[in-house]
Amino acid sequence: MPKKSYRQAINEAIRQEMRRDPNVIVLGEDVAGGQGSSGGPGKVGSVFGVLAGLYDEFGADRVLDTPITESAIIGTAGGAAMTGLRPIAEIMFADFVGVCFDQIYNQAAKFRYMFGGRAKTPLVIRTTIGAGFRAGAQHSQTLHPLFTMVPGLKVVMPANAYDAKGLMIEAIRDDDPVVFLESKLLYDSDGEVPDEPYRVPFGEANVLREGKDVTVIGTGFMVARAAQVAAELAKSGIQCEVIDPRTTSPFDEDTLIESVQKTGRLVVVDESPPRCGLAADISSIVAEKAFKALKAPIRKVTCPHTPVPFAPNLEDEYMPNPRRIEAAIREVLAA
Amino acid sequence: MADGASQALQMSRDELRRAYRRMKTIRMFEERVEKEFAAGNIPGFAHVYIGQEASGVGVCHDLTDEDYIGSTHRGHGHCIAKGCDVKGMMLEIMGKAGGLCHGKGGSMHIADLSKGMLGANAIVGGSPPIAVGAALTAKMRKNGRVSVAFSGDGASNQGTTFEAMNMAVVLKVPAIFVFENNGYGEHTAASYAVGAPSIAERARSFGLMADCVDGSDFFAVVDGMRRALDRARSEGLPYALETTCTRHLGHFVGDPQPYRTPDELAAARAVDPIKNFRARVTDVKLLDLAELDGIDAEIAAEIEDAAQAALAAPFPDLSTLETDVYSRY
Numbered sequence: 194m195p196k197k198s199y200r201q202a203i204n205e206a207i208r209q210e211m212r213r214d215p216n217v218i219v220l221g222e223d224v225a226g227g228q229g230s231s232g233g234p235g236k237v238g239s240v241f242g243v244l245a246g247l248y249d250e251f252g253a254d255r256v257l258d259t260p261i262t263e264s265a266i267i268g269t270a271g272g273a274a275m276t277g278l279r280p281i282a283e284i285m286f287a288d289f290v291g292v293c294f295d296q297i298y299n300q301a302a303k304f305r306y307m308f309g310g311r312a313k314t315p316l317v318i319r320t321t322i323g324a325g326f327r328a329g330a331q332h333s334q335t336l337h338p339l340f341t342m343v344p345g346l347k348v349v350m351p352a353n354a355y356d357a358k359g360l361m362i363e364a365i366r367d368d369d370p371v372v373f374l375e376s377k378l379l380y381d382s383d384g385e386v387p388d389e390p391y392r393v394p395f396g397e398a399n400v401l402r403e404g405k406d407v408t409v410i411g412t413g414f415m416v417a418r419a420a421q422v423a424a425e426l427a428k429s430g431i432q433c434e435v436i437d438p439r440t441t442s443p444f445d446e447d448t449l450i451e452s453v454q455k456t457g458r459l460v461v462v463d464e465s466p467p468r469c470g471l472a473a474d475i476s477s478i479v480a481e482k483a484f485k486a487l488k489a490p491i492r493k494v495t496c497p498h499t500p501v502p503f504a505p506n507l508e509d510e511y512m513p514n515p516r517r518i519e520a521a522i523r524e525v526l527a528a
Numbered sequence: 529m530a531d532g533a534s535q536a537l538q539m540s541r542d543e544l545r546r547a548y549r550r551m552k553t554i555r556m557f558e559e560r561v562e563k564e565f566a567a568g569n570i571p572g573f574a575h576v577y578i579g580q581e582a583s584g585v586g587v588c589h590d591l592t593d594e595d596y597i598g599s600t601h602r603g604h605g606h607c608i609a610k611g612c613d614v615k616g617m618m619l620e621i622m623g624k625a626g627g628l629c630h631g632k633g634g635s636m637h638i639a640d641l642s643k644g645m646l647g648a649n650a651i652v653g654g655s656p657p658i659a660v661g662a663a664l665t666a667k668m669r670k671n672g673r674v675s676v677a678f679s680g681d682g683a684s685n686q687g688t689t690f691e692a693m694n695m696a697v698v699l700k701v702p703a704i705f706v707f708e709n710n711g712y713g714e715h716t717a718a719s720y721a722v723g724a725p726s727i728a729e730r731a732r733s734f735g736l737m738a739d740c741v742d743g744s745d746f747f748a749v750v751d752g753m754r755r756a757l758d759r760a761r762s763e764g765l766p767y768a769l770e771t772t773c774t775r776h777l778g779h780f781v782g783d784p785q786p787y788r789t790p791d792e793l794a795a796a797r798a799v800d801p802i803k804n805f806r807a808r809v810t811d812v813k814l815l816d817l818a819e820l821d822g823i824d825a826e827i828a829a830e831i832e833d834a835a836q837a838a839l840a841a842p843f844p845d846l847s848t849l850e851t852d853v854y855s856r857y
Contacts (some may be wrong), residue, residue, distance in 0.1 A: 275659065305852055
């Protein structure tokens with residue numbers, strides 16, 4: 194099977210869907226890039242290069258560069274979705290949703306329910322998440338809990354190139370607003386990605402590694418870190434079961450509960466602050482539904498309750514790292 | 529600009545009857561909303577459109593069901609002007625099963641996509657970006673439709689509105705920004721809160737063609753909209769139209785309006801688009817008072833029927849609480 198990067202996988206998914214369905218459009222800041230410049234448009238393909246070449250293939254009518262006005266980007270995309278297009282809107286960094294959150298959570302997410310089921314909003318909001326990029330407090334957050342708590346939104350966190358393509362195709366074909374969170378640190382990671390279009394369904398977790406001793410669940414970039422620690426611990430006979438839920442809304446409770454029933458121990462690795470976050474949410478689900486199976490208290494490995502710091506050493510400590518993940522696993526095993 | 533009397537002469541009697549029926553339906557619908565609110569039959573709160581009827585009806589006069597509008601928290605008039613069913617609206621406002629949104633929307637979220645009505649919107653400045661999106665769909669489909677964003681003077685100050693106007697100019701889409709300036713954003717005067725010399729003037733600075741018309745004069749609004757529609761339909765470009773109106777009542781039903789003097793209120797109520805319309809069409813002998821009164825009687829019966837149906841209707845079944853959050857989950 195051909196090897197492709199996470200970035201190429203997303204590009205291929207969008208390109209194939211744009212070929213298949215003329216209603217699919219892309220809009221956002223510099224999604225083509227260079228409009229009005231001396232060098233001409235299409236040279237950028239979004240700042241991380243995810244949309245490279247789309248302008249050349251589909252032109253300005255379907256790859257729309259917008260001003261740096263996120264509310265208008267998401268509002269335009271939501272209105273276009275409600276009236277029949279299938280827009281893919283890009284918010285360059287998830288941190289920027291602060292300026293357009295009304296159009297996400299008050300508008301697009303609610304059209305269907307508020308209008309009694311009579312509206313359809315097939316909208317994909319692509320954005321980038323994650324620290325470790327030395328980008329400071331306003332370009333580094335992982336804000337999936339904000340989106341996950343909003344009824345009406347679906348939230349996707351691809352953790353590898355294969356999933357990135359299949360989940361993007363699923364997102365574009367979905368009739369509800371989908372927030373598609375791309376981990377910046379994964380863009381250059383390679384994986385086996387089929388050339389043909391395929392779908393990865395929402396709400397179906399990926400069990401990366403089976404194990405009987407402890408369940409370790411993580412999302413996005415943290416999946417790779419959890420798997421790395423699990424591989425190390427396997428050498429000393431500790432068998433971790435590593436779960437990637439792929440989507441935080443809908444969330445595959447069944448796979449997680451089944452795993453905890455087997456292992457009796459849970460470590461949740463999540464790159465976001467500890468309060469009211471995904472790790473707290475997952476812990477509460479397990480506490481409610483698998484309490485009697487637990488042999489030890491649940492351990493959360495999260496970021497501290499701070500903004501993302503700039504200094505490299507502080508930022509590395511801010512993110513859940515292999516040392517902290519391993520310590521948490523050993524702690525629940527010792528309990 | 530042609531004067532109202534000669535414009536009236538250019539409209540067919542059927543057109544004039546339809547316009548009058550819509551304006552008067554809005555007036556009587558809103559009066560009934562006030563009454564039912566006072567009787568405790570409407571949950572939450574309601575914002576009525578009394579005094580502004582000529583604006584909404586004039587703006588929608590030359591729109592079809594295929595054209596789009598996005599509305600405001602004061603949206604009942606826009607719904608009726610766009611052809612939404614009044615019984616479905618009354619049911620919705622009372623939160624009843626069978627309402628246009630099955631009782632899940634309420635007064636500030638009435639929508640009917642089959643009429644191109646993309647929703648009242650309880651967020652001030654919520655609709656303009658959405659209307660730009662609908663205009664983008666029309667542009668992509670090359671179907672000649674236009675999209676109208678209704679805003680008040682309050683929303684004219686919102687950043688989302690500025691962004692939407694700029695986006696419409698940049699993307700070259702047939703969006704029409706209608707600013708109904710009724711002199712008040714909630715309880716604060718537009719003369720205080722709108723920092724620009726005028727809303728139309730500010731819209732013009734975004735690169736839009738813009739105009740300001742007397743929003744209490746149906747014919748002036750139609751005339752202004754025809755210029756906007758010409759720009760939007762034939763050139764596919766955006767336009768802004770400010771309509772100056774007066775708000776006969778408070779911000780919400782029951783607002784005691786301590787901030788308006790009795791003299792000011794009396795002057796605001798003296799500007800009555802419906803009286804104005806009746807005088808104009810009877811002056812030129814296109815419609816007579818007896819015919820207009822006959823229409824009034826029909827509307828009264830229709831509103832009574834809608835209100836009785838809404839009062840009698842059940843609330844939504846509890847089993848619908850969790851339906852229609854998603855298409856599929």
